[in-house]
Amino acid sequence: xxxxxRVFTVIVFLFLYIPMIVLAVASFxxxxxxxxxxxxxxxxxxxxxxxxxxxxxxxxxxxxxxISSLAATVLGTMAALGIRAMSPRMRSATMAVTNIPMTNPExxxxxxxxxxxxxxxxxxxxxxxxxxxxxxIAHITFNLPYVILSVMPKLGQMDPNLRDAAxxxxxxxxxxxxKVIIHEILPGIISGAxxxxxxxxxxxxxxxxxxxxxxxxxxxxxxxxxxxxxQPKIYALFTLLFLVILVMMVLMNLLQxxxxxxxxxxxxxxxVRKGAKA
Amino acid sequence: MESxxxxxxxxxxxxxxxxxxxxxxxxxxxxxxxxxxxxxxISRMGTYWPIxxxxxxxxxLSSFICLLIGYxxxxxxxxxxxxxxxLLYMLVMLxxxxxxxxxxxAWVALLDDTGIINNLIRSLGLKPLPLIRNxxxxxxxxxxxxxxxxxxxxxxxxxxxxxxLTEAAEDLGCRPGEVFTRxTLPLSVPGIISGFxxxxxxxxxxxxxxxxxxxxxxxLIGDVIESQFxxxxxxxxGAALSLALMVLVLACVAIMNRFxxxxxxxxx
Numbered sequence: 001x002x003x004x005x006r007v008f009t010v011i012v013f014l015f016l017y018i019p020m021i022v023l024a025v026a027s028f029x030x031x032x033x034x035x036x037x038x039x040x041x042x043x044x045x046x047x048x049x050x051x052x053x054x055x056x057x058x059x060x061x062x063x064x065x066x067i068s069s070l071a072a073t074v075l076g077t078m079a080a081l082g083i084r085a086m087s088p089r090m091r092s093a094t095m096a097v098t099n100i101p102m103t104n105p106e107x108x109x110x111x112x113x114x115x116x117x118x119x120x121x122x123x124x125x126x127x128x129x130x131x132x133x134x135x136x137i138a139h140i141t142f143n144l145p146y147v148i149l150s151v152m153p154k155l156g157q158m159d160p161n162l163r164d165a166a167x168x169x170x171x172x173x174x175x176x177x178x179k180v181i182i183h184e185i186l187p188g189i190i191s192g193a194x195x196x197x198x199x200x201x202x203x204x205x206x207x208x209x210x211x212x213x214x215x216x217x218x219x220x221x222x223x224x225x226x227x228x229x230x231q232p233k234i235y236a237l238f239t240l241l242f243l244v245i246l247v248m249m250v251l252m253n254l255l256q257x258x259x260x261x262x263x264x265x266x267x268x269x270x271x272v273r274k275g276a277k278a
Numbered sequence: 279m280e281s282x283x284x285x286x287x288x289x290x291x292x293x294x295x296x297x298x299x300x301x302x303x304x305x306x307x308x309x310x311x312x313x314x315x316x317x318x319x320i321s322r323m324g325t326y327w328p329i330x331x332x333x334x335x336x337x338x339l340s341s342f343i344c345l346l347i348g349y350x351x352x353x354x355x356x357x358x359x360x361x362x363x364x365l366l367y368m369l370v371m372l373x374x375x376x377x378x379x380x381x382x383x384a385w386v387a388l389l390d391d392t393g394i395i396n397n398l399i400r401s402l403g404l405k406p407l408p409l410i411r412n413x414x415x416x417x418x419x420x421x422x423x424x425x426x427x428x429x430x431x432x433x434x435x436x437x438x439x440x441x442x443l444t445e446a447a448e449d450l451g452c453r454p455g456e457v458f459t460r461x462t463l464p465l466s467v468p469g470i471i472s473g474f475x476x477x478x479x480x481x482x483x484x485x486x487x488x489x490x491x492x493x494x495x496x497x498l499i500g501d502v503i504e505s506q507f508x509x510x511x512x513x514x515x516g517a518a519l520s521l522a523l524m525v526l527v528l529a530c531v532a533i534m535n536r537f538x539x540x541x542x543x544x545x546x
Contacts (some may be wrong), residue, residue: 001454009354009366012347016373016425020392021386026387034387036395075288082285094285097292101301103475103531104524105483107500111520112299112509118513119302141295144288173281198375209507222379223486235299239378245375249368257364 020242027235034235044236046272054218054237059199061217064132068139075140076147076196077189081177082104083148084155098145106142110209113138117210130212138210139203150195154188187259194252198245289379303524305516326502326519330526333499336413337482341422344428344471347421352432352469360399366496367433370426378423382490385419386410389491411493420488421479427476435469471534479527499523 021032027045031038048054083094101109112133121129163183166176182189204219211220222234310316357365373381388394389409396406409415415444447457484499492498501520506516 004355005357007350012351012425013369015422016370018388019381019422020373020376022384022387023380026384034384034481035392035397045318049518055492070414075291078284079288082282082288085282086285087323090282094289097289098294100292103479103527105479105500105527107485107503108303108524108527109299109519111503111516112303112506113295115302115306115513115517138359141291144291146460146502148288202375204377204379219379226379226490228382234380238377240403246372249372249375253364253368260360265496 024239024242026232028240029058029232029235031237034232044095044233045240048233048236048240051233054221054233057221058237058241058252059197059214060215061219064135064139064217065197065200068143068200069193070135071140071146072143072196073189073193076144076192077151077185080148080151080155080210081145081181083152085183095196098148101142102145102149106205107209109142110138110206113141114209128214130210130213132212133208134210134212134216136216136218138206142203142206146195146199147192149190150192151188154185158184172272187255190255191252194248198248293455300524303517303520304516307521310514310516311512319515323518323522324513326522329497329499329502332496333482334526336417336496336498337422339476340424340481341418341428341477343417343421344425345474348425348428348432348473349470349499350427351471352436355429355433356436361439367430370429370433379486382419382423382487385415385422388494389418390466391517410491411496412532413492413496415491416488416496416498419491420481420484423478423484424477424486427480428473431472431476432466432469435466435472439465467537471537475531475534478530482527482530 025037026034028040028042030039030041031042079094083091086094114130116128117134121127158181162180163176166180167173171179180253202219203217206221207217207220208223211217218237225231225234305318306346308315308317310318349372355363355370358366375476386393390396391406391408391410393409395409401407442513443456444461445463447461448454452460482498484498485498485504488498489494502521503519506512506519
């Protein structure tokens with residue numbers, strides 16, 4: 001049974017990675033047909049950097065992802081702190097609202113925001129309201145639950161006396177947050193921010209309904225591309241992005257490993273302080 | 279405590295950008311293009327009933343296949359060493375961070391009539407197979423794209439199962455198969471339900487997968503909604519369809535939550 005499971009798992013991982021392999025191989029292909037191997041070349045990578053049509057779109061995606069994940073991290077961490085202090089009834093109502101974007105199909109979220117923006121555009125008589133601002137608002141909205149749901153458990157694990165101790169020792173609530181609480185919940189904040197960032201960077205469905213022609217992100221452009229014959233340099237871009245995300249994930253992994261080691265070492269107040277410095 | 283107020287910006291944000299938009303969807307669903315009240319959009323739902331059924335059927339099928347494939351994988355990951363667990367979990371997450379459009383296109387390149395697999399088959403002197411533009415291809419696309427959503431909650435739940443429970447079952451005379459069916463499987467039900475929901479919801483509402491891997495016979499409800507907003511500009515009908523989709527998904531989630539006996543459904 002165990003060997004069966006192992007072999008099966010390897011096969012499933014191959015299944016998950018077949019498309020990556022296909023695209024990575026295609027990025028080195030001299031031919032333009034993804035299905036026919038003509039010969040090896042780096043030309044697609046050269047073309048990617050030379051022609052400069054795709055990179056600005058990637059930059060657009062990164063800008064939206066950075067700003068929206070930062071905004072969602074700040075708003076979401078504040079919200080998580082606030083939700084902790086709520087009465088149970090208020091808290092469950094808030095969590096129900098938080099779960100709306102998580103359970104709703106993305107297409108419904110996209111459509112509902114598109115209708116809102118169109119409505120506001122009509123009211124204020126703004127033509128072409130869809131653009132950077134609408135994209136950013138939509139991304140912050142779907143990023144917020146990820147931050148909250150990854151910060152809340154860390155707040156739950158935290159010893160509530162830590163905050164009181166900080167306040168007793170003369171901290172203002174703001175100081176207590178930046179000097180004590182933030183160190184306890186930082187892993188949750190970071191993983192929430194990273195999750196928000198990657199979700200935002202790769203989002204297509206919601207962006208597709210709220211983007212405007214003046215500000216296009218990479219996934220939206222890929223979708224518009226795929227209605228025409230695809231340019232092979234997009235495979236090169238995919239392969240590079242794959243490597244970047246791989247590195248990011250390994251870093252996240254190391255961070256997590258450190259966090260776990262820290263929690264193992266944490267024994268009361270002294271353990272926590274030692275761990276926080278390490 | 280005054281820190282309750284820290285959540286106010288968030289609550290205001292969610293009210294404006296989550297609750298109000300849903301209200302607008304309802305409002306559009308019950309009005310026509312001039313803004314007058316009508317039930318016309320809702321009554322037109324009937325013609326889309328077969329498409330709804332098809333979407334639900336393909337999504338349920340995909341969720342089941344994901345469960346069958348995902349369970350052994352999650353089980354293996356949960357049984358690995360802590361280091362191995364982290365590595366394998368990362369490998370499950372990684373594909374989800376890459377453009378799902380391009381990954382789906384890679385499947386098209388593999389399965390197309392002049393694609394990689396059929397080229398191979400041809401070079402062996404055999405007849406090419408109809409691998410794409412059918413229901414099976416759409417299901418494959420769904421399974422491929424959403425399998426990680428099944429593995430993650432299953433893994434989380436399996437990891438939390440107390441080893442002492444399975445050991446106790448063994449001590450009390452259960453055979454390994456029985457330990458699984460009588461202890462491990464029932465304890466992993468919250469993960470199964472959570473995974474099922476997480477696969478079902480995006481699968482039932484997809485439009486890209488069916489556009490690329492399906493044929494005109496596999497038009498899904500997502501395709502219809504998309505075309506109401508992007509091609510046949512009729513936002514009122516689109517809103518009505520979105521509303522129906524939302525109600526459908528909420529109903530499914532509610533039904534699945536009932537299965538878990540009021541236990542809190544595990545999230546990632």
